[in-house]
Amino acid sequence: MALALFEPLVRAGPNGAVTPAVAASWDVLDGGRAYALKLREGAKWNDGQRLSADDFAWAWKRNLDPEVGAAFNYLLFPIQGAQAYAEGRARTDEGVQVEAIDGTTLRVRLAEPTPGFLARLAHPVFYPLPRAEIEGSGLAWTDPRNLRSNGALKLVQWDKGLGLTAHRNEHYGGEPIPFRELVVSFAQDRDARLAAFRSGAADAVEVAGPEYRAARADDALRARLRLFERAGSWFLVANCGKRPWAQADVRRALSLALDRTALVNEVFDEPVLPAWSLTPPSITGREATPGPPDLGGARALLAGAGYPGGAGFPPAKFTYHTSGVWKRLALALARQWKEALGIIVTPDEREWRDFLAFTEDPGDYDLYRAGWTTEYRDPVNWFDDLWESKRDALRAHWVSDAFDGHLVTARRAGTVDARAAAYQQASAVLEAEAPAIPIAYRAAAYLLQARVGAFRIDPVSGGVDLTGTVFDA
Known part of the structure; x- marks a missing residue:
């Protein structure tokens, strides 16, 4: 769901091609040792507040904090000072060379030129984070009542272990999604998940392990199976x-x-x-x-x-x-x-x-x-x-x-x-x-109803790319 709730600075495609997301443009400086990224005008959080360059800079430094221990924080290590801070060799994040020059400009300096650095910016470890909620609510910042995000959807309900509901983010300025509500079920019972698909209650069901084998063995399900x-x-x-x-x-x-x-x-x-x-x-x-x-x-x-x-x-x-x-x-x-x-x-x-x-x-x-x-x-x-x-x-x-x-x-x-x-x-x-x-x-394998005209996943995270999902009338 992170792909739907948060929007990165860029989106990465084949052959290292990157396209704008929150970053409308960027300049590569000093022979690839520095980058200046300009956020698109009007970028906002889902509560309507302005999304700023500092929301990215603070998030990156937080993910490098040894006490946080964020997964994949090593992808930030090309940034000058990042590895030393993450490994505890620097006591503060002052040496981490990422800063907001102004509200819409983020500047990053690398320890050395790093091919593919722009493509890394599509990874969740580079997403913006809501500082006020994290500092004010602690671990509860991901609760739907507290969560501020900047993606195409906003979380409205999360029953941990059972499922979640998300609505279209009316403050999102990127490519709109073709529906107003997304309901995701985490049903653990294989028969219940397959029954939901057979009845038409579910438009898409990801299958793996025993479910995948069951779908391959069933003529009707195999006809709707896509990899x-x-x-x-x-x-x-x-x-x-x-x-x-x-x-x-x-x-x-x-x-x-x-x-x-x-x-x-x-x-x-x-x-x-x-x-x-x-x-x-x-x-x-x-x-x-x-x-x-x-x-x-x-x-x-x-x-x-x-x-x-x-x-x-x-x-x-x-x-x-x-x-x-x-x-x-x-x-x-x-x-x-x-x-x-x-x-x-x-x-x-x-x-x-x-x-x-x-x-x-x-x-x-x-x-x-x-x-x-x-x-x-x-x-x-x-x-x-x-x-x-x-x-x-x-x-x-x-x-x-x-x-x-x-x-x-x-x-x-x-x-x-x-x-x-x-x-x-x-x-x-x-x-x-x-x-x-x-x-x-x-x-990844999905059972898709016939009314799902197009369906796309992000090949790196495996998350569903909702901007590439189309429902036929």
Whole structure:
């Protein structure tokens, strides 16, 4: 609900593109070391009071307060002085370089240029907060009687654990929503939730776990089931530092041989979508081309790498932690690769603590199960943070001068389009080299009534984007 109750300074889109929200405009200063953001005229809280730049500055400093311990406060660390204050190395927030120059201008100074910083501003940890209510009401500031917010909706009732009701915020100056009231039920009973949908009492029902499996097994419900990508991926990291995994053709062969649709249907209990690329479309803005396994292409690549029909290919291990899902994946991968390529990949199951230690220092491994969910919607959080050679964040031991060069070009790009183009080139190298093998995109699943003409979620938070929801007459 945070996405509906609060509006951020900007909204983040694919390829690092940001669009105005509360901030009508901004200037990038001092070579990317500072930003000046101008709030739109007439921005207000839901009680009609003016929303000011200081509401953002105070909120950010509060979220950095070590005594508050706000989740995701590390996303604020690029701000000069932020990390020192959050970690208790500075006694006060005076050194945190964010300030309201006037009522509508917010100035931020960073410790160093940080690509993707603007996209971070869409995250809830950067939302404005109502200082008077927080200081006056303490933990009760989120009570509907006290809560001041600046989003499209205002909270009018909250029965904790049961549900909430929100009404349209008449003081909201952004894109209007197509309804006056939203009722959200937190019903825990699976049958009750599905019954509410069947009866038409609920327009949309999010389903996961047993509910999701029940919806997939029911013909009528399956017809109304829609999956939405959640800016996260499951993939297999290959040890590119040793043979045969050092050969890109081997890695690509194993990827081409997979029937991802069958894997998704056979392995996963939770909502996922077949992944045809390592980076989700919500980040790159481009859908990878789906298709059946290319067995001919896979066999040709493997033969070209010196292993025709799998001959001479050394036995390999797939490492994962103890879990029904990952065990099913291990068995399905082993079967598909043996049938398609004639190679042997055996399961290597570890207890959770052992697996965590393994991912920090995997040693002489072959393949292991990995995943990533974006923290903020910008390519830097995928391409730079995961795959830059000098970081080797996933211990893939993959080195690509071409890929790293495109990252440098992206950092130096003077325009949004030039930056996006550099990341597209980096993506092409990543997919061609395949240091990891994509399996599935994380997803959210909803049952939607036929009268819901359009429905959209925020891929990072998973919250429903009410501005993208349309009801047919």
